[in-house]
Amino acid sequence: MSVERKSFRMNPRLFGLALLASxxxxxxxxxxxxxxxxVIPPIVLSVSLSNPTITVEAGGAPxxxxxxxxxxxxxxxxxxxxxxxxITESYKESESNPSGQLTIMANxxxxxxxxxxxxxxxxxxxxxxxxxxxxxxxEPGSGSELN
Numbered sequence: 131m132s133v134e135r136k137s138f139r140m141n142p143r144l145f146g147l148a149l150l151a152s153x154x155x156x157x158x159x160x161x162x163x164x165x166x167x168x169v170i171p172p173i174v175l176s177v178s179l180s181n182p183t184i185t186v187e188a189g190g191a192p193x194x195x196x197x198x199x200x201x202x203x204x205x206x207x208x209x210x211x212x213x214x215x216x217i218t219e220s221y222k223e224s225e226s227n228p229s230g231q232l233t234i235m236a237n238x239x240x241x242x243x244x245x246x247x248x249x250x251x252x253x254x255x256x257x258x259x260x261x262x263x264x265x266x267x268x269e270p271g272s273g274s275e276l277n
Contacts, residue, residue: 173202175256177249179232183263188216189238190269197221199228201253212247214266216240228253240266 178198186193199206206228208221216239223230228251245264250257 173200175202175206175251175253175258176200177251177258177260179249179260179262183265184234185265185267186217186234186236186240187267187269188236188240188242190236192233192235195232195234197230197232197249199230199251199253201228201251202256203253204228206251206253209250210247211250212245213264214241214243214245217264217266234264236266238269242266242268 176199180196180198184193184195197208199208204227205223208223208228208230210219210221210232213219216237218235218237220233221230222233232249243266245266246261247264248259248261250259252258
């Protein structure tokens, strides 16, 4: 019985292309270059105001200040320290993110001057702070002067 042998010969160009494709696949999988990454970098908590100086009149109307909070979650804690006597503040977070509106009001007994209160926010174990300038002025026509 005779067995017929067939020889197979690959085209040298195709062999070279196949070898290059194999090497490229090996290298890209080794360095991670060929894979798309779905890893989203963590959001670092931050807080800012549209204007770093807030001016209120003693005995005057409330002042509304937008507060921008970039947080890893949709909620954040909010606190202000360093406010002088006679100042009331409230913060209302928006319904869809932690940014919101700060309302500051000075009663007629609030001491005129410039202050440096601090806003501190917290979210997902992170905290961020912002020192801003608060200026309390006399109500127009009151006869008081800013010292």
